[in-house]
Amino acid sequence: MAIKKHTVLLVDDLPQNLIALKSILEHPDRKIITCLSGMEALQILLKEKISLILVDVQMPEMDGYEFVEIVKNHPDTAFIPTIFVTAISDEPKYMNKAYDLGAIDFLFKPLITEVTRKKVDSFLRIWDYDQELKSLNNKLHEKNAELEQFGSILAHDLKAPLGNIKILLGIIEEDHLLNLKGDSAEMFEMVKTSTAIMSNLIEDLLHYTKCVQNNEGKENVNLLAVVEKVIKLINPLGNVQIEKVNLDKTILFQPPAIHQILSNLVSNAIKYNDKEIIEIIIEFNTTERSLSVKDNGPGIDEKYHQKVFEMFQTLGNKSRGESSTGIGLGLVKKLIERNDVNIQINNIPNSGSEFLITDLVVEDY
Numbered sequence: 001m002a003i004k005k006h007t008v009l010l011v012d013d014l015p016q017n018l019i020a021l022k023s024i025l026e027h028p029d030r031k032i033i034t035c036l037s038g039m040e041a042l043q044i045l046l047k048e049k050i051s052l053i054l055v056d057v058q059m060p061e062m063d064g065y066e067f068v069e070i071v072k073n074h075p076d077t078a079f080i081p082t083i084f085v086t087a088i089s090d091e092p093k094y095m096n097k098a099y100d101l102g103a104i105d106f107l108f109k110p111l112i113t114e115v116t117r118k119k120v121d122s123f124l125r126i127w128d129y130d131q132e133l134k135s136l137n138n139k140l141h142e143k144n145a146e147l148e149q150f151g152s153i154l155a156h157d158l159k160a161p162l163g164n165i166k167i168l169l170g171i172i173e174e175d176h177l178l179n180l181k182g183d184s185a186e187m188f189e190m191v192k193t194s195t196a197i198m199s200n201l202i203e204d205l206l207h208y209t210k211c212v213q214n215n216e217g218k219e220n221v222n223l224l225a226v227v228e229k230v231i232k233l234i235n236p237l238g239n240v241q242i243e244k245v246n247l248d249k250t251i252l253f254q255p256p257a258i259h260q261i262l263s264n265l266v267s268n269a270i271k272y273n274d275k276e277i278i279e280i281i282i283e284f285n286t287t288e289r290s291l292s293v294k295d296n297g298p299g300i301d302e303k304y305h306q307k308v309f310e311m312f313q314t315l316g317n318k319s320r321g322e323s324s325t326g327i328g329l330g331l332v333k334k335l336i337e338r339n340d341v342n343i344q345i346n347n348i349p350n351s352g353s354e355f356l357i358t359d360l361v362v363e364d365y
Contacts, residue, residue, distance in 0.1 A: 005029040006124050007048055011041045011067065012056040012085070021054065021085070024116050030124075038062035042070065050080050051127045052120065054107070057086040057094075065101060072102035079130070081123050083107055158202050165195055190236045197233045217254050218339065220363055223247045223291065226255075227282055230262045240270055245283035250363035251291075257335040262293070264328040265355050269295035273352075291357040299353045305345045309333040 008030060012018050018034040025032060033048065035041040039062060041055070053071070057064040064084055071077045084098050087109040095106060104123065107116055169192055180188050224247040231242055251258070262282070269280050279296040300308065308329050336343045336357065346354040 006051040006127070007031040007033065008120070008124075009041060009044060009048070009050045009053045010034045010055075011038060011053065011059075011064070013037060013059040014056075017056065017085075021111070021116075024111065024113050025054075025120055038064075038067035038070075041067060045071065045077050045080075050077075052123055053080055053082045054085050054120075055082060057084055057088055057098075065097060068098070068101045068103060078102070081127060083119070083123070085109065085111070159199075162195065162199055162202065166199070169195060193232060194236055197229065218252050219255055220250045221253045221255050221258055223249050223251060223258075223284055226258055226262060230259065230266055234263060234266050234270070240278045240280060242266070243279070243281045243283075245281060246286065247282065247284050249284050249286070252361040252363070253339050254335075257339055261332050261335050261357070264332050265293040268328060269293060269297060273297040286362070288358065289360045289362050291360060292354055294348060294354045295352040297352040299347045299351075300345055302347065308345070309343075 006029060008025060010018050010021050010025075010032060012021070012034075013036055015036065018036070022032050022034060033044055033050075035044060038055075038059060041053075044050070053068075055064045055067055059067075064086070068082050068084075071080065071082065081104045082102065083105045084103050085107045086094075088094050098106065105119060107119065169188075172188070173192075177185075177188075224244065227244055227247055235242060266280060266282075270278055273295060275296055277296075281292070281294040283292045283294070284290070285292065309332070310330055333343065341357055341359045343355060343357050346356055348354055
């Protein structure tokens with residue numbers, strides 16, 4: 001026996017009305033259940049997955065309004081679309097009461113066959129779309145849960161070796177710090193600082209996996225604080241000239257996301273630079289609500305401006321012998337989209353390239 005796609009529940013205290021309505025709505029893909037009272041219909045709702053309810057208004061013991069109120073107040077049935085079938089006048093007070101209870105439409109007796117069929121067909125299509133949307137949302141929640149679990153496992157796997165490094169650094173500091181002089185002492189402090197920053201970044205990754213899949217988790221973020229944190233991690237020796245312009249601004253962004261975006265952009269500006277002296281300018285434009293990362297590198301051919309944001313794509317002008325997974329800018333693009341802003345690449349004549357983040361939400365703007 002073929003499985004019916006929809007189950008329609010008809011409720012009326014007069015058998016002849018049910019027979020007439022059922023004959024109008026019968027369809028090969030449709031299972032139709034009839035009930036002579038609201039109480040009987042409520043019992044059916046406990047056992048069947050109903051796609052649509054058509055209910056008479058005037059019934060003894062429990063009228064249509066009372067029945068629909070019960071249906072709409074129960075979480076398992078509140079989503080079922082309901083149509084009132086009535087011979088009562090179409091005065092606004094009756095219709096308003098029905099709509100206030102959650103009904104989606106009225107059918108007035110005597111029923112017009114074609115109108116009745118088309119309305120029911122339309123609402124069943126809407127029910128189908130709603131079910132498909134719910135299914136997709138459930139799958140999305142499952143994927144997000146998997147991502148969060150993956151992020152937690154990844155962070156745990158990173159934490160373990162990093163924790164060992166911190167322990168070893170503590171031992172070295174306790175037993176040998178007095179023997180460290182000059183450059184050795186300075187380098188040891190750099191390692192400690194970088195380890196601490198990396199530890200914080202792992203914590204950010206845990207937070208990131210929870211919030212990046214939706215638009216929740218945005219906070220007021222001070223750009224200058226983020227940029228300085230990125231510079232300490234990427235340029236601890238200060239051998240790259242990084243100019244900060246007008247960055248003491250607060251934007252609405254996911255904190256781990258803006259940190260990751262700036263880390264990737266600054267890293268790329270260094271990695272792909274072919275100059276002996278690397279120069280980077282990070283600047284916020286208050287008027288345009290934009291954040292710019294400029295470099296003095298070779299620039300990016302315009303034909304690659306969109307391609308570089310694809311996952312696993314690498315720039316072809318790498319000159320410092322560093323490996324690249326091609327994930328960096330792809331991740332940047334995804335984080336940009338998650339935070340409802342935009343990014344573009346501009347070539348600066350004889351001066352390198354600019355990554356421009358636009359449409360930022362600025363505090364008190």
